[in-house]
Amino acid sequence: MPMYHTDDQAMLKDSASPFIAEAGPVAHLRSLRDSNDPTGFSRDLWKQFAEMGFTGILVPEDKGGLGLGHVEAGIVLEEIGRNLTPSPFLTTAVAAASALKAAGGAVADEWLPRIAAGDAVIALAIDESQRHRPERVALKAERSGNGFRLSGTKTFVLNGHVADMLLVAARTAGAAGEESGITLFAVPRDAAGLSADPRRLVDSSIASKLTLDGVEVTADAVVGEVDAGWSALKPLLAAARTGASAELLGVGQGAMDMTMTYLKQRKQFGRLIGEFQSLQHRAAHLYSEMEIARSCVMKAQQLLDEGNDGAELMVSVAKAKVGQTTNLAVREGVQMHGGIGMTDEYDIGLYMKRDRALAEFMGDVNYHTDRVARMNGY
């Protein structure tokens, strides 16, 4: 597969880019934030995403979707990132859809069409501590009648307070730290014993700390196989990490573009500041890093779409590399904007905040750098 967009992919970009810039610009984020909106995103916009076909990108055609891949999902995610659009797209239409597709069965038949139609928001309940360590799942699921009884806590559950369903990783066997013995459950929002404690985050998104106090679910709630939830969790993690990388890439590109514009407008000492070589070299270095980050994100998407064994390595390379690079873009962005970059009124600071939140999501730079070392045997 050549490493540029096909004509169809370019067309998708041509429709996604102006649509998201129009319907979900930075001003949209500001209005949700300033009105202290309790949901954290707009359900109207989510419905419009469905009308545009975005929510069905990763949903198979026989489940009402478009049956496309991670490259296409990445095109939408990059525009979401560039505009800082608050959206459950990454968790629902990318991560949850990938897990359900891999698991199949009744639970997939129920939820995939709803995702495609824009009728469902799904949250991911995986992390249990402030550092992403998915194999250390300890939340307990014990057999109870025909079903299971779930007890424990989860953290950093984006949109967990309003989701229609939560994908909960629980331990049915083995000990924390082992990949086997994990089971993935689809838990409905109104399940008795489930409570969400929502917290507004630095980027104005809302994530919950969840408590499951003896939540009863039926055997139908199992996503994939009991004790072998890792095989549904693995595609979920790969999709979420690759998707987060694509969204981060958009954040970095947006911050960089804004900064380049500023360098061509702002005058000091009687010159445009973009004339100063000290800034030019830093800008050119940033450009170089952004292009490299863009390449490994695309490679990860393509390998995932091909079902290539090399995908796992490239997914971590992408999350680590784009994590470093977008962080550089927002730091340079704020610094090069000078005093105005510190004001709430100016958008560059919002990019810095979103970078920080997305960087933590599904493993930060250090987590994925360590994973690259492990996958190379050291």
Next chain:
Amino acid sequence: MSDNLESFRRETRAWLEANCPAEMREPLKSEDDTYWGGRKAEFKSPAQKAWFEACVAKGYTVPDWPKEYGGAGLSAAETKVLREEMARINARSPLSSFGIWMLGPALLHFGTEEQKRHYLNQIARGEIRWCQGYSEPGSGSDLVSLQTFGEDKGDHWVVNGQKIWTSYADKADWIFCLVRTDKSNKYQGITFMLFDMESAGVTTKPILLISGNSPFCETFFDNVKVPKDQYVGEINRGWDVAKYLLGHEREMISANGAGADMVSAGALYAKSLGLNAAGELDDPILRAEMAKFDVDVFAFRAMGERFMDMWKTGRAHPASSNMMKYAGTELNKRRFELVMSGSGSDGLEWESEESRQGASARAWLRTKANSIEGGTSEVMLNVVAKRILDLPGA
């Protein structure tokens, strides 16, 4: 189309299996395992000779050149398949040559039909070894200020001046050389000349580098006669050729990762440094440095692939090879810093047989030139700022 490519891949695989000797699938043991061709060339082994001759017969020293010029006439996609299949078995390059990398592309673009048939076939068959006469003692990054002068004597020029950093000038048969032919016009007063290094008045003097090796020379021209038909492009328009070539050189440097080995650094040292009980490299800081480097290497490898895919189909920004050159060479320098850290005190050895005459230390020192030769990193950043980012006054 992909069916055709798949069958081409199968044929290529079978051909390589039959024609690439086992010895030619082992990593180079030292710099002089590289075959450069030329009048004075000697093969180091029968395997090297057999591999070279098989490739020449098939047109695989220059696979994407047209058949009439000694190539195999492969498409970009087929060339990529060949490259992948050669990489898969670690096949060595059959012929290293500035003729292939630099002069060839310039001739393909600017040469006359007669020049192409004559020089390109010689290059493809490894008959003539070329060197490049660009830099001068006073003209490094500011190359266009070059002073070597060719005085017009009717049917020939008389060339006087000095070049520096001429790679392997002492081993080369011919030189492609930038010579000023009009002192009144800076950019449109340079001619891209071709001449024999055995011409009367040409002398070379190797420069001893910090690596202890002498891959570069000073080259002196003292009343060298160059026939008036030995130039590429137009008289006084050699700068166009030079610029084109510099772009190509950066593309080449970029495409193979600035000569960088695009594999995990940590995996290479896991064996010699040892792993602890947790299966991790014993030195946690070095492990972290290597892991960060590996992230950058794998990411840059993806960049190299994307760059080539875009470049070959006209999608790349014309100045993006400058970015590739910058990123690739800086990465390679980092690799060799890690190689030295990973090797510890053994890596310091300069002469011993175990160290292959200080191969690590010499290679480490050699990489410091990566970000200087062919345009410094700072010049690359200037070009990116000006031509890609369109920053003011750059």
